[in-house]
Amino acid sequence: MTTTDVPPEVGAATPPLQRRGLSPLMREHLRVYAPLVLIVVALGVVTTAYNPAFLSGANIGRLLAANAVLGVLVVGQTLLLVGGQLDLSVGSLVSVAGVVTASFVLHGLPTVVVVAVCLVAGALIGLCWGLIVAYLKVPPFILTLGGLAVFASLALTLAASTPIPMPTGMTWVRAEVLGVRVGVIVWALVIVLGALLLHFTRFGRNVYAVGANEEAAFLAGVPTARIKMALYSVNGLLAGLAGVMFAGRVGAGDPRGGVGLELTVVAAAVLGGASLAGGRGSIVGGVLGVLVVAMVTDSLSFLDVPDTYNQLVLGVILIGAVAVTATSEIRRIRAARRTG
Amino acid sequence: MIELQNVSRSFPGARALTDVSVTFRPGRVHALVGENGAGKSTLIKVASGVLQPDSGEIRVDGRPVRLTPRDARELQIRVLHQERQVALTRSVADNVVLGEAPRNRFGLSGQWLVEREARRRLQRVGVELDVRAPVATLSVAQRQLLELARAVTFEARCLIMDEPTASLHPEEIEQLFEVVRRVREHGVGVVYISHHLSEVIALADDYTVLRDGRRVGGGLVADTTTDGLVAQMFGSEVSLRREDIHGGGTRPGDVAARLRGVHFGRRLKGVDLDLRFGETVVINGPVGSGAAELGRLLSGAARPTAGVVELMGEPGSTRRRAAMRGVALIPADRKREGLLLDRPIHENSELAGDAAHPMTWYSAARAADRCRRGGRALGLKAADVRLPVRGLSGGNQQKVLIDRWLRVDARVLVLDEPTVGIDIPSKAEIYRQLRALTRAGAAVVVLSTEYQEIRCVADRVIVMRDGVVAGEIPGVDATEQALFALGARS
Numbered sequence A: 001m002t003t004t005d006v007p008p009e010v011g012a013a014t015p016p017l018q019r020r021g022l023s024p025l026m027r028e029h030l031r032v033y034a035p036l037v038l039i040v041v042a043l044g045v046v047t048t049a050y051n052p053a054f055l056s057g058a059n060i061g062r063l064l065a066a067n068a069v070l071g072v073l074v075v076g077q078t079l080l081l082v083g084g085q086l087d088l089s090v091g092s093l094v095s096v097a098g099v100v101t102a103s104f105v106l107h108g109l110p111t112v113v114v115v116a117v118c119l120v121a122g123a124l125i126g127l128c129w130g131l132i133v134a135y136l137k138v139p140p141f142i143l144t145l146g147g148l149a150v151f152a153s154l155a156l157t158l159a160a161s162t163p164i165p166m167p168t169g170m171t172w173v174r175a176e177v178l179g180v181r182v183g184v185i186v187w188a189l190v191i192v193l194g195a196l197l198l199h200f201t202r203f204g205r206n207v208y209a210v211g212a213n214e215e216a217a218f219l220a221g222v223p224t225a226r227i228k229m230a231l232y233s234v235n236g237l238l239a240g241l242a243g244v245m246f247a248g249r250v251g252a253g254d255p256r257g258g259v260g261l262e263l264t265v266v267a268a269a270v271l272g273g274a275s276l277a278g279g280r281g282s283i284v285g286g287v288l289g290v291l292v293v294a295m296v297t298d299s300l301s302f303l304d305v306p307d308t309y310n311q312l313v314l315g316v317i318l319i320g321a322v323a324v325t326a327t328s329e330i331r332r333i334r335a336a337r338r339t340g
Numbered sequence B: 001m002i003e004l005q006n007v008s009r010s011f012p013g014a015r016a017l018t019d020v021s022v023t024f025r026p027g028r029v030h031a032l033v034g035e036n037g038a039g040k041s042t043l044i045k046v047a048s049g050v051l052q053p054d055s056g057e058i059r060v061d062g063r064p065v066r067l068t069p070r071d072a073r074e075l076q077i078r079v080l081h082q083e084r085q086v087a088l089t090r091s092v093a094d095n096v097v098l099g100e101a102p103r104n105r106f107g108l109s110g111q112w113l114v115e116r117e118a119r120r121r122l123q124r125v126g127v128e129l130d131v132r133a134p135v136a137t138l139s140v141a142q143r144q145l146l147e148l149a150r151a152v153t154f155e156a157r158c159l160i161m162d163e164p165t166a167s168l169h170p171e172e173i174e175q176l177f178e179v180v181r182r183v184r185e186h187g188v189g190v191v192y193i194s195h196h197l198s199e200v201i202a203l204a205d206d207y208t209v210l211r212d213g214r215r216v217g218g219g220l221v222a223d224t225t226t227d228g229l230v231a232q233m234f235g236s237e238v239s240l241r242r243e244d245i246h247g248g249g250t251r252p253g254d255v256a257a258r259l260r261g262v263h264f265g266r267r268l269k270g271v272d273l274d275l276r277f278g279e280t281v282v283i284n285g286p287v288g289s290g291a292a293e294l295g296r297l298l299s300g301a302a303r304p305t306a307g308v309v310e311l312m313g314e315p316g317s318t319r320r321r322a323a324m325r326g327v328a329l330i331p332a333d334r335k336r337e338g339l340l341l342d343r344p345i346h347e348n349s350e351l352a353g354d355a356a357h358p359m360t361w362y363s364a365a366r367a368a369d370r371c372r373r374g375g376r377a378l379g380l381k382a383a384d385v386r387l388p389v390r391g392l393s394g395g396n397q398q399k400v401l402i403d404r405w406l407r408v409d410a411r412v413l414v415l416d417e418p419t420v421g422i423d424i425p426s427k428a429e430i431y432r433q434l435r436a437l438t439r440a441g442a443a444v445v446v447l448s449t450e451y452q453e454i455r456c457v458a459d460r461v462i463v464m465r466d467g468v469v470a471g472e473i474p475g476v477d478a479t480e481q482a483l484f485a486l487g488a489r490s
């Protein structure tokens, strides 16, 4: 027989293998985004009606600046969650990095050095998490919960339990370029880089693969251990950066500054469509999650609701959002099971 | 008696069944045949209440019914699904009696009762398994037999089997035939789906052919032949004979993989093996013979406990390193070890490529384009390559996996039962692809228990038994008798 590499005629017509229009994945993303956008818009409308100052440029700038730290952390956490990982130690890392920043500034170290030290140290700590998760197979939840406690206590020890003021340090975070705070610009850069990494490189596809089915990814040649280490390192680096930004914004190194932050970070990422089971989520979703959190906290204060209710409202929104996705998820899984 | 009348069913993007009518009679074996994605699984899911039809009617003993899975169970319609449905962390016994644990007169179910019942059921189908072992330790074939034990009762009105022989060894298939014949004698109606027409001819009384979701033929098996069935299924002739596919080969070249004195736990006991570029080696052997373990060692997915595995002259490769050097692996359990079920089809078919070049730009649109081209060459049936791979029919999922490695320049291919659940024209196509790769200088290892497949692709066949190489036969001489004689001798 001669070599025949002609495809066999299966069925009558060749299947098109693609329909017109938006990709199904994009549609799924939009399904996640739509309610978030709706919440942001609705809150904006209601609050502006109550107090027109809400929609002023100054207030929006302030709102974004106040949430840049959270925003940077959510980018890192989204990357982790998509890869089926989790880091709860980010809140404590922000505290430690803040304290380190303030004390270094007081010792007269140049800004560049301080920033570099925080970024590198953060990345190294992240790398450690990655190594332990990848090679010692410690579940990320347990490991980083331990890390949360360790670094919380380290921050308190370093600062002797009181905030270290640095009125003249790291002022660049508060400075404005073309009317936009530098902290917000840094956040925007982190978003762009994160989105490029996750959505426009093949590395990003490997991250989704590890989160979706680690065994299959491993057998296909994905360097699963290296991917995990990279994710934790990037996240640690961003936590270091967030710590510097935080210290710069409040003008002090507060050893309790990051307490509870990790929960808000995970909540925002999950609101944005990332799944704790891995393999799902997007950077844009994470950004929208941050905006929802920001709007809720801010509009409540504009509406003169005591800020003791902040957490309550956020909690309810989170439960609501996750319940909605979870029920649609369950429906989807049932349907999938029915159809094999 | 179960009748489906003018049943239709659609999925988003696919019309799986259109106006299909079929009757399953008691005491007869009814074969359901058709290409991948023809709608066979969908049809039996409708017949067993797992899916509701969009239109049409189901009648059981003449009465119209609206079935749910629970109704179906009460009506004694039992199903052995194409995809394994086992609780991995539970024991064999728990899984055998899943959902119908025996109770004592106080309405309680105890471990002892469960195990006794499980043993009884396993015995009924002639399967030997340790009822206390966790299912996770079982091979794919063993899981399939476990589910057979769960599904079979002589009181059943209807026993539906979706590709029950897909990963079984010939001896196990013979055993399964015995079971089917016995339940038929008890007056049970059997629905039997298979891509192996020889099985259909040997076992079935009636047949129905589906194509693109429509019934395009059917009747008495006695009135037809294999060729007749093929013509009805695919509208053309397809040959799966060595003469038409193998096409000879080049002289084998350098050594691609070398195994010396390899042990793997108690599964392999001192195996020596050379695999060369430009040849296809089939490793044949039943579950427990060590064939599957050889596949994992050859692809770097496992390390030997003793001895040396050299891949392209390099000992001790990790899976990652092996994959980077072009060693492809297609695992037998495609859902757990092969696919990212919730990710798009194109991401699944590009996974090996993405893994090899993580530091390059990615464009979803272009990836989808590439996937469509590759999919067409393999006759992939999908509404849209950007949909999750989960929605594909079983055979089409397998094609995606094969496509994954055809896309990167794999130089060594290890395929564990590569054509399980694949229809005949696609099989022929895959065999031709493998032969073309071999002629182009790749080293191909196929772990297979299917004689026809072995005949089509093999240059050499290595027969495994109890963890050692029982013997080797050239591909041309690899007849069913020769292989059987070698494997069974002890």
Ligand SMILES: Nc1ncnc2c1ncn2[C@@H]1O[C@H](COP(=O)(O)OP(=O)(O)OP(=O)(O)O)[C@@H](O)[C@H]1O
Pocket: A335, A336, A339, A340, B011, B012, B014, B015, B016, B034, B035, B036, B037, B038, B039, B040, B041, B042, B043, B082, B381, B382, B383, B390, B391, B392, B393, B394, B395, B396, B421
């Ligand atoms: N959950 C689902 N979502 C979307 N499409 C589906 C789903 N399940 C099945 N289909 C489509 O329905 C058609 C019939 O699928 P089905 O599984 O019945 O095929 P089959 O005849 O069993 O094929 P195979 O021999 O490969 O098992 C296919 O085109 C498939 O893509």
Ligand SMILES: [Mg+2]
Pocket: B040, B041, B042, B082, B162, B393, B394, B395
């Ligand atoms: Mg099927």
